[in-house]
Amino acid sequence: MSKKEEILLLLRRAVETWNADLAREAAEDALDLGIDPCEAIEQGLGKGMDSISDRYYHGKIFLPQVLAASRAMETGISVFEQYLCSRTAHSKGVVIMGTVQGDIHEIGKHVVCAFLRGAGYTVYDLGKDVSPDEFIQTAREKGACLIGASALMTTTLVGQKRIVDQIKEEKILDLKTIFGGACCTPKWVESIGGDAYCSCGAKVVAEVETLLSDR
Numbered sequence: 723m724s725k726k727e728e729i730l731l732l733l734r735r736a737v738e739t740w741n742a743d744l745a746r747e748a749a750e751d752a753l754d755l756g757i758d759p760c761e762a763i764e765q766g767l768g769k770g771m772d773s774i775s776d777r778y779y780h781g782k783i784f785l786p787q788v789l790a791a792s793r794a795m796e797t798g799i800s801v802f803e804q805y806l807c808s809r810t811a812h813s814k815g816v817v818i819m820g821t822v823q824g825d826i827h828e829i830g831k832h833v834v835c836a837f838l839r840g841a842g843y844t845v846y847d848l849g850k851d852v853s854p855d856e857f858i859q860t861a862r863e864k865g866a867c868l869i870g871a872s873a874l875m876t877t878t879l880v881g882q883k884r885i886v887d888q889i890k891e892e893k894i895l896d897l898k899t900i901f902g903g904a905c906c907t908p909k910w911v912e913s914i915g916g917d918a919y920c921s922c923g924a925k926v927v928a929e930v931e932t933l934l935s936d937r
């Protein structure tokens with residue numbers, strides 16, 4: 723096994739064993755070895771979260787363990803995020819990100835924020851449980867070109883529709899939307915009149931560049 727494979731495996735294990743210290747150390751080792759942070763997040767930490775999701779789904783672990791694994795994942799992301807943020811000098815545009823009202827899942831959104839920041843966008847992360855009003859008022863204040871909203875539950879998906887509805891009501895023509903999260907699908911985004919769907923962090927930069935290319 724190469725050193726790179728070893729570190730990716732350690733990142734994965736750190737999340738699987740909810741070990742935040744290991745996540746931090748392995749993330750620092752990944753940076754020292756020159757592993758691309760996006761690859762480290764998707765192929766290391768992300769794989770760990772996939773197996774946590776699977777074990778949770780099959781009733782082998784419970785919410786406290788999922789929460790602890792989430793903390794380990796967030797710790798690893800924060801090490802990479804500092805590096806990603808310092809990589810580019812000029813902003814390509816302002817993006818408002820958040821998790822929709824009633825939903826507290828944030829990890830996927832953090833991954834997306836890290837990738838967009840790394841690609842040179844200025845990202846305002848409004849956190850979790852964000853109302854449509856908050857998304858749209860902040861977008862106006864900050865002169866944003868894009869709102870990204872995450873929804874992980876079938877019960878909170880409607881929060882994405884409310885954002886699109888309010889943008890239409892207020893006739894904000896130059897503000898686009900991109901949506902994602904475990905329960906979100908391309909069909910859903912089309913049905914609510916959103917501009918783009920994205921299934922994972924690794925694809926988000928390309929998706930956003932295409933979406934904003936006609937500005």
Ligand code: B12
Nearest residue numbers: 825826827828829830870871872875876902903920922923
């Ligand atoms: C971690 C987790 C939690 C953690 C969240 C910690 C945190 N800080 O975020 C905790 C333990 C707190 C939690 C709580 C709950 N959870 Co939970 N949770 C999960 C779990 C296991 C993993 C989610 C995750 O982080 N995945 C890893 C990330 C990296 O992946 P991701 O979120 O999919 O994001 C990627 C893409 O989707 C995409 N993406 C995501 N967002 C966005 C946004 C944009 C703009 C774009 C472009 C892309 C994008 O890019 C990301 C990166 O690649 C999922 C299971 C699952 N399979 O999703 C359940 C899951 C989402 N939870 C679920 C439930 C029910 C709950 C609770 C209600 C449980 C309870 N009984 O209390 C509460 C929610 C309370 C609330 N009001 O929100 C259900 C939802 C079921 C449903 N269909 O509605 C799931 C699916 C589990 C299940 N199978 O039952 N949960």
